């Protein structure tokens with residue numbers, strides 16, 4: 187592995203093993219430190235709610251079914267954090283690609299950790 191490869195972060199490094207992929211094919215990766223509490227995610231997706239104690243968003247699960255995909259993709263796309271790039275990431279666990287918001291346009295995980 188080159189030094190360059192070592193810098194590339196992949197989604198499977200986050201969140202542990204989780205439920206079987208066939209059951210919940212999508213994973214949420216949340217950059218909570220970049221959330222500033224705008225609440226747009228909770229407006230469009232039932233998975234997201236605003237914490238009364240912190241004022242920031244939190245998902246009620248990190249693994250989602252096909253059924254819950256669309257509203258989570260929308261949450262990822264409307265999130266204005268990180269100058270519009272968003273801090274909610276929806277990853278297809280079968281390919282390990284970020285499907286939303288995918289600001290790089292190539293499926294790479296767009297976290298800034």
Ligand code: SF4
Pocket residue numbers: 220221222223224225226227228242243264265266267273274
């Ligand atoms: S839309 Fe983004 S910045 Fe706003 S509360 Fe949700 S996660 Fe946080």
